[in-house]
Amino acid sequence: MRIAVAGFWLESVTFLPTTTDIAEFERSAKRGADVISGFAGTATPQGGLIDVLAEAGAELIGIVDAGVGAAASASDAAYDKYVGEIVAGLKALDRPIDAVAIHLHGALATPTNRKADAGVLQAIRAVVGPDVLIACPMDYHANLAPESLEAADIITGFRFSPHTDMWETGARAARLLLRALRGEIRPVMAMAKPGVALPSVFSATRLQPLDELVAEAEAASGKGPLLDCSLFGGFSYADTPDTGMTALAVADGDADAANAWAERMAKRCWTLRDQLFKRELIMTVADGVARARAVAAASDKPVCILEHADRLNDSTYVLRALIEQKVERAYAPFMFDPAVALAATKVGVGGELRMPLFGKSSPKAGGPILAPAKVLCTGQQRFRITGPLKTGMMIDLGPTAVLNVGGVIVSVISVQWSAIDMDCFVQFDGMTPADFDIILLRSKTHFREIYEPLCAEIVIVDTPDWGPAELSALPYEHLPAGVYPVSA
Numbered sequence: 240m241r242i243a244v245a246g247f248w249l250e251s252v253t254f255l256p257t258t259t260d261i262a263e264f265e266r267s268a269k270r271g272a273d274v275i276s277g278f279a280g281t282a283t284p285q286g287g288l289i290d291v292l293a294e295a296g297a298e299l300i301g302i303v304d305a306g307v308g309a310a311a312s313a314s315d316a317a318y319d320k321y322v323g324e325i326v327a328g329l330k331a332l333d334r335p336i337d338a339v340a341i342h343l344h345g346a347l348a349t350p351t352n353r354k355a356d357a358g359v360l361q362a363i364r365a366v367v368g369p370d371v372l373i374a375c376p377m378d379y380h381a382n383l384a385p386e387s388l389e390a391a392d393i394i395t396g397f398r399f400s401p402h403t404d405m406w407e408t409g410a411r412a413a414r415l416l417l418r419a420l421r422g423e424i425r426p427v428m429a430m431a432k433p434g435v436a437l438p439s440v441f442s443a444t445r446l447q448p449l450d451e452l453v454a455e456a457e458a459a460s461g462k463g464p465l466l467d468c469s470l471f472g473g474f475s476y477a478d479t480p481d482t483g484m485t486a487l488a489v490a491d492g493d494a495d496a497a498n499a500w501a502e503r504m505a506k507r508c509w510t511l512r513d514q515l516f517k518r519e520l521i522m523t524v525a526d527g528v529a530r531a532r533a534v535a536a537a538s539d540k541p542v543c544i545l546e547h548a549d550r551l552n553d554s555t556y557v558l559r560a561l562i563e564q565k566v567e568r569a570y571a572p573f574m575f576d577p578a579v580a581l582a583a584t585k586v587g588v589g590g591e592l593r594m595p596l597f598g599k600s601s602p603k604a605g606g607p608i609l610a611p612a613k614v615l616c617t618g619q620q621r622f623r624i625t626g627p628l629k630t631g632m633m634i635d636l637g638p639t640a641v642l643n644v645g646g647v648i649v650s651v652i653s654v655q656w657s658a659i660d661m662d663c664f665v666q667f668d669g670m671t672p673a674d675f676d677i678i679l680l681r682s683k684t685h686f687r688e689i690y691e692p693l694c695a696e697i698v699i700v701d702t703p704d705w706g707p708a709e710l711s712a713l714p715y716e717h718l719p720a721g722v723y724p725v726s727a
């Protein structure tokens with residue numbers, strides 16, 4: 240078996256005024272044999288694909304893998320470049336292949352292409368023809384398009400958010416692909432959309448009733464003709480015709496069974512739409528900070544404040560409130576500001592910075608903090624992620640610093656990255672959560688794996704940033720009519 244392996248992944252926040260360009264994709268881009276060696280053994284969908292296919296004795300040919308987490312739409316130039324590389328790489332193969340295994344996020348968009356994941360799959364299909372199988376593990380936050388089902392043979396999504404099953408999802412796609420290649424199964428797919436868009440902060444799969452729905456999909460997988468059932472939470476900050484939740488079933492030759500399951504699950508989601516959208520959990524900044532201070536005062540555990548609407552890791556709404564209220568023992572990890580990190584490196588430990596801090600990424604970021612900042616430590620931060628997400632993957636945050644800004648401890652990074660695990664403590668001079676009463680995060684769901692057990696409470700605040708829980712505040716142009724809670 241010869242199988243080509245590729246990846247092109249981005250969770251596109253199409254409302255952001257910028258684009259994610261080639262330079263940002265190149266930071267993690269791998270080519271040729273490095274695609275295989277770079278992902279083998281890592282807790283990623285590519286790692287799951289590669290480990291299982293290699294174990295089965297497949298000959299794996301790396302083409303290209305490039306991706307960015309959650310950021311602005313891919314530039315058209317970046318889309319053309321990486322799709323062009325995948326196509327050229329497949330055309331240049333000296334011998335025929337049996338399959339293509341590709342990881343896509345499922346919420347890829349460019350300023351001119353709102354069905355970009357489908358575009359990637361269609362481009363691959365056009366090169367390899369109808370007989371080569373295409374398997375694609377996708378992110379749970381995919382906005383699945385019907386065109387993707389037409390172009391691919393096997394699509395499966397992460398079951399959980401936090402995405403603790405990235406490797407397992409890649410492995411599941413690989414196992415289905417191997418069975419299909421051996422002629423044991425004939426995968427057919429069907430999908431249905433309930434017409435529900437979830438804010439990312441409510442897409443956590445341990446929240447009720449989402450956990451029940453995800454468990455139902457898991458339980459249906461492998462029953463009768465159903466090989467695999469996915470429930471996608473969708474990504475509401477990508478404005479596309481396909482935005483929203485999707486139920487997807489892969490069945491063994493039985494399209495009716497796949498369709499019946501997807502339709503049934505979509506109806507369940509629609510019926511539960513009010514419970515899925517947890518409006519009662521959203522607080523203002525003032526109420527959220529007051530709540531966090533009160534709970535922390537009565538607990539020996541820290542409280543997490545979630546400034547989840549921040550999509551660029553630099554918004555200052557909660558940080559400003561903490562400084563103004565002179566809150567002590569508070570930590571704001573991984574604030575993105577390369578200029579501040581560089582200046583801290585130059586002035587050195589013990590020095591003081593007097594420059595605008597954070598809040599510069601867009602007019603919605605809350606504006607810079609103007610308080611003086613004392614430099615507590617500096618350094619390049621390159622380390623292997625401790626996990627549980629993307630465990631073992633090497634990350635380079637560039638120049639970093641830890642500052643005391645008006646009494647609040649802030650770690651500053653030079654590469655867009657979100658604090659979701661213990662790395663924002665352990666990689667920075669051995670800080671520990673026990674040092675703090677309040678931890679200010681910007682994650683949507685992934686932080687929960689570590690911070691739910693660690694914290695006395697998770698306090699969700701909404702700010703006027705790019706990723707609010709109140710989706711109806713966003714200027715959708717491509718979302719179809721009748722999608723709850725925006726237009727239904």
Ligand SMILES: [Zn+2]
Nearest residue numbers: 378379380402
């Ligand atoms: Zn996701």
